[in-house]
Amino acid sequence: MSLAPIVLFAYKRPDELQQTLAALQANYLAARSDLYVFVDGPKHVSDQPKVDAVRRIVDNIGGFHTIHRHYADSNRGLATSIIEGVSQVMAQHGRAIVLEDDLVTTRNFLDYMNQALWQYKARPEVFSISGYTFPFQRPVGYDTDAYFYPRTGSWGWASWADRWQGVDWKISDYNEFLADKNRCEPFDFYGSDRLQMLRRWRTGEIDSWAIRWCYAQAKANGMTIYPTLSKVENIGFSVESTNTHGYNRFRTVLDMTESRTFSLPEEIVYSPYYGQKLRRKFSLPVRAANRVLTNILFIQRWLALKNH
Template identity: 50%
Template sequence: MNAPVLLFAYKRPVELKATLEALQANHLAPESDLYIFVDAPKKPADAAGVAQVHQLLDGVTGFKNIYRDYAKTNIGCADSIIRGISYILDRFPSAIIVEDDLITSPNFLDYMNQCLRQYEKDKNVYSISGYTFPFKQPADYAFETYFIPRHSPWGWATWADRWKSIDWEMSDYPTFERDQKQQKAFMQGGSDLVKMLRDQMEGRADAWDIRFCYNRFRANGISVYPAVSKVQNIGFGPEATHTNIYNRYKTHLDAGNKRVFNLAETPEITRYYHQQTLRKYSVPTRIFNKLKTYAGLR
């Protein structure tokens, strides 16, 4: 059985329409159940966008079964996603999650379901990413997946047992905040992770994914990524919640013809891809991209 697909939306009908069309074009869409979650307006100015999103989603077709959950009051970005995923993973062993600013390749669901089956018993694999940077694949690397110690929330999947292990209250964060050694270890997933976590814990951000990534780190977990991206993020711009910045995440989207993948069998950090990822999230690279943002590039 294919894993249920969760779609989270809010107030962006234009991006959502593109996301839906791409999901509907997936080979496995007619064989997959779609669960839709939409948060309620946070302020009056958001009401029109949310209403347009409802109208668009009311007419969705192309999936095995479709279920809709429209919140009556505003829950908030992070809590809305935590609530929806928790609801599904109380009822199913795994789930595939997509937000309303992602274009998926036609074989995205094939890749996700195959990875969910392949790595289900490898408990150190915490999540499956659909997105990857356009890294050049080494000639001697035959697999179509790699592993790094970093979670990606852009079109991803996980299992119920991993999700239920997350401490959303972050009870050991005060100890972590005083432990420079642990902070350095956490940044083996990227030099930006500690700052993102601090922003969340000190109220400057409303994010679930950095908490998921932190709990993955505490469990010595890793995430599996595709060698060729199955996701393109189109959510950069003035209406984006967290991404009104220069888009340094443009990638090469898989054409989507291949449906069976050569997955790496041993779930351990892939050195080449780990090094490439660390470069992408290095301080000099992030400074350079901030300068591009200040210059008005998107």
């Protein structure tokens, strides 16, 4: 089985990038995998030292079959960087495993992603593969290592060119979609944050490629496969993060086993058990509680700095 290329996006977080790379280099399949690294340019003059530090790290990467480095001269922004970078690699290889510089992977992450890419490549109803999952208790009698849910995951994910290249990144039917209750309600059903994020992207409040990817999957009635035991952890909840900060409600339990082959579902169907769990995680009450905890954390940090 040929291995999918890894696409890694970095910006100005050298410490997090070091952790991401160390974990990725420790993967069983790292030495056989091609790595493409895209580093964005500085948005402000004050960002230059950290961007330079990231580039020095990337200059010295080893441990992969081949390494392809791409350094932007100016700041392109997260969404543009990912859309164009992934499109470039997809056009060349037909599939890709995608990471950002704040994701720590398990040693079997690449095994899991490549197996899923191979198993579902001819199943267009499988839109993407997620390496991350919340730490849900696996139910008694559940005999596979993954489950399906109709929402994309953007923390360590993979997909195929035929799914990716069909995305309308401008969302030309946005107004038509908003006016159609029969489309909006199912979109919000699988995550009460999604419609709000789509509106915020449209108004320019957030620079998100992920919500448009999510929308494309919903439009195609596609599924994402998630592992029952997470292969990815996000360590990017800091002031340097583009879209994550504050209280981390996404802490998970990583797969620390030595498993390198997985029992993946043959039937592509929605899992009621895991679906209920995920819908609750993205429900309004849970998200509201998260905002309260984030505000408390911000105040605590502010007081600590003030009293220092």
